[in-house]
Amino acid sequence: MKETLVDGGSEASESRVHRPPDAPVPSPENQAALRRKRLVGLTRPWLLLAPALIVLAGLLLWPLIQVGKLSMEDYEVKFGGGVGTFTGLDHYTDLLSSSLLWKTVLPNTLFFAVACVGLTVALGTAVALLLQRLGPVWRLICSISILSAWAMPAVTGTYVWIWLFQPQDGMFSQLAGALGMIDPATTNWFTERIPFYAIATLNVVHHGFPFVAITVFAGLLTIPKELYEAGMLDGANAWQRFWKITVPTIKPVFLVVTILSTIWDFKVFTQIFLMPGGSGSNPDVYNLGVYSYIQAFAKNDYGTGAASAVLLTLLLLAITVVYIRTLFKQGEEDL
Amino acid sequence: MTTPDITAPAARAKDRGRGTRGRIGIGIAVAALLVFTLFPVYWMVSTALDPKAVTRGSDLLPSGLSLQHFSTVFDKGNFGTYLLNSVIVGFGTILAAAVLSLFAAIAVARFKFRFRTSVLIMVLIVQMVPLEALVIPLFLQMRDYELLNSLLGLTVVYIALSLPFAIWTLRGFVQTVPKEVEEAAYIDGASWPRMFWSVLLPLVAPGLVATSIFAFITAWNEFVFAYTFMKGSDKYTAAVGIYQFFGENSTSWGPVMASSTLITVPVMIFFIVVHRRLGSGLAAGAVKG
Numbered sequence: 001m002k003e004t005l006v007d008g009g010s011e012a013s014e015s016r017v018h019r020p021p022d023a024p025v026p027s028p029e030n031q032a033a034l035r036r037k038r039l040v041g042l043t044r045p046w047l048l049l050a051p052a053l054i055v056l057a058g059l060l061l062w063p064l065i066q067v068g069k070l071s072m073e074d075y076e077v078k079f080g081g082g083v084g085t086f087t088g089l090d091h092y093t094d095l096l097s098s099s100l101l102w103k104t105v106l107p108n109t110l111f112f113a114v115a116c117v118g119l120t121v122a123l124g125t126a127v128a129l130l131l132q133r134l135g136p137v138w139r140l141i142c143s144i145s146i147l148s149a150w151a152m153p154a155v156t157g158t159y160v161w162i163w164l165f166q167p168q169d170g171m172f173s174q175l176a177g178a179l180g181m182i183d184p185a186t187t188n189w190f191t192e193r194i195p196f197y198a199i200a201t202l203n204v205v206h207h208g209f210p211f212v213a214i215t216v217f218a219g220l221l222t223i224p225k226e227l228y229e230a231g232m233l234d235g236a237n238a239w240q241r242f243w244k245i246t247v248p249t250i251k252p253v254f255l256v257v258t259i260l261s262t263i264w265d266f267k268v269f270t271q272i273f274l275m276p277g278g279s280g281s282n283p284d285v286y287n288l289g290v291y292s293y294i295q296a297f298a299k300n301d302y303g304t305g306a307a308s309a310v311l312l313t314l315l316l317l318a319i320t321v322v323y324i325r326t327l328f329k330q331g332e333e334d335l
Numbered sequence: 336m337t338t339p340d341i342t343a344p345a346a347r348a349k350d351r352g353r354g355t356r357g358r359i360g361i362g363i364a365v366a367a368l369l370v371f372t373l374f375p376v377y378w379m380v381s382t383a384l385d386p387k388a389v390t391r392g393s394d395l396l397p398s399g400l401s402l403q404h405f406s407t408v409f410d411k412g413n414f415g416t417y418l419l420n421s422v423i424v425g426f427g428t429i430l431a432a433a434v435l436s437l438f439a440a441i442a443v444a445r446f447k448f449r450f451r452t453s454v455l456i457m458v459l460i461v462q463m464v465p466l467e468a469l470v471i472p473l474f475l476q477m478r479d480y481e482l483l484n485s486l487l488g489l490t491v492v493y494i495a496l497s498l499p500f501a502i503w504t505l506r507g508f509v510q511t512v513p514k515e516v517e518e519a520a521y522i523d524g525a526s527w528p529r530m531f532w533s534v535l536l537p538l539v540a541p542g543l544v545a546t547s548i549f550a551f552i553t554a555w556n557e558f559v560f561a562y563t564f565m566k567g568s569d570k571y572t573a574a575v576g577i578y579q580f581f582g583e584n585s586t587s588w589g590p591v592m593a594s595s596t597l598i599t600v601p602v603m604i605f606f607i608v609v610h611r612r613l614g615s616g617l618a619a620g621a622v623k624g
Contacts, residue, residue: 045446052439059495066472149372151606153556156595174393267465309468
């Protein structure tokens with residue numbers, strides 16, 4: 001991109017400054033046509049981009065600025081529009097000094113994300129390696145089953161997992177009761193933090209590993225077979241071949257799926273919110289997104305809600321920067 | 336000299352042993368994968384068809400097959416309206432997102448201009464923004480414009496949400512169309528709009544279909560905005576409509592699973608239809624950036 005810019009610039013200045021006197025002078029019509037062509041070349045991409053950029057600016061960028069502004073205000077709902085009073089960084093100091101944030105909200109968000117990312121990437125990679133070893137028929141069958149897990153909407157997937165773990169009537173409660181592990185009449189897996197998040201993790205991993213599996217599988221197909229043959233000749237076992245050949249060769253793919261999973265798992269909302277107690281009645285299971293939503297919409301404290309939303313956004317922005325740098329390292333010419 | 340003769344069969348036997356063991360291992364892994372991926376789907380559908388859904392416990396087979404939960408969902412739950420709302424919002428999103436993202440994708444894939452990279456990176460960044468950060472200001476804004484509880488307001492939001500991914504995916508599809516094809520059209524005297532209509536559009540059509548399906552699924556599955564914006568029950572989308580089957584103390588799992596099935600099945604069909612393109616497109620996007 002830089003080159004073309006430089007080229008275009010030098011060409012333009014050359015034609016203006018040193019035109020040899022004996023060179024044929026372009027006719028005025030020709031010049032006008034040339035100028036028009038250049039103008040079209042300059043404006044057409046922006047004309048094409050404008051509608052999309054306007055929508056993105058109005059509905060994603062502008063609200064982000066608004067949420068930043070809101071986080072420094074006490075917002076009161078009045079008839080015919082709200083009124084905000086500027087409070088500076090009060091919401092942030094309140095938020096950052098609250099024990100709920102440090103003892104519950106952040107640990108929940110962080111440990112949940114780490115567990116989900118780790119399990120998603122590990123399971124996805126294992127499934128990709130499995131797909132590679134299968135024949136075409138079983139590969140197709142497995143791909144379709146993976147797709148069906150991927151296609152399951154977050155809302156309905158969450159309901160199915162709730163139903164499976166429902167106290168008393170759920171399948172797993174009955175099974176565990178029959179095995180004598182719990183008393184299904186008194187055990188509620190959704191009230192305690194750890195089992196609650198264990199079920200949420202299962203849900204998120206089930207929904208998230210197909211993307212990793214399919215992307216890593218596509219990456220595996222690009223690795224030349226000769227590398228593995230050489231590895232086998234040198235006596236490397238499957239485990240060594242994976243760590244010494246597969247991982248270094250498609251490291252960029254692993255980086256991308258890990259970072260994307262991290263971004264997605266930090267902002268999980270629906271899967272937590274829909275679970276019993278997740279929509280506000282059980283503060284023990286708040287994560288950052290749910291906390292922000294409940295502050296704003298259940299407690300009408302838009303300022304605190306906005307401040308925690310900004311916190312979450314900044315966290316994700318930091319991860320996104322890492323992601324974009326990774327993408328750039330892979331192939332700058334491609335962008 | 337005789338050593339190889341002795342060890343070779345032994346090694347081969349060991350190899351064979353490992354081969355069988357490996358095959359059994361793969362078999363177990365495939366079975367585990369199929370159970371893990373498909374069991375929730377099976378449990379959803381079979382509960383939806385089970386007339387005694389709540390008391391089925393851990394019985395793998397439903398106690399009978401009936402469509403009574405589906406009729407409950409439509410007759411008492413008003414689910415037909417919710418599905419219709421979801422379809423309207425979904426198609427509105429598709430129409431706008433397809434046009435906007437196609438133009439934008441052509442701009443970034445075909446033209447070299449200043450700030451092109453910046454535009455692409457910005458599109459990538461806004462995709463990462465958490466919905467919780469957007470829902471608060473957009474709720475307040477939509478309330479001021481009296482667009483809450485309106486399908487139009489929701490559609491507009493979904494268009495914005497599906498655009499970044501659509502632009503990135505379509506950009507890949509536009510790039511795969513060789514430039515020479517376009518140049519040939521110009522040589523034949525076609526103007527840019529003519530070239531776009533008769534050459535580029537038919538060639539990226541498959542990509543456009545895949546992208547549109549994705550935009551539709553985004554709108555169809557979305558929960559946070561629909562839940563926050565839609566307060567009148569006749570305006571619920573399907574994803575929010577399920578919520579009403581949850582009682583204070585007991586949940587009627589039959590209707591919940593029946594409506595879940597109605598929401599999930601179209602998405603699964605779409606996914607399986609586009610999966611080839613989806614796989615290659617996503618992989619290309621992830622591998623090449």
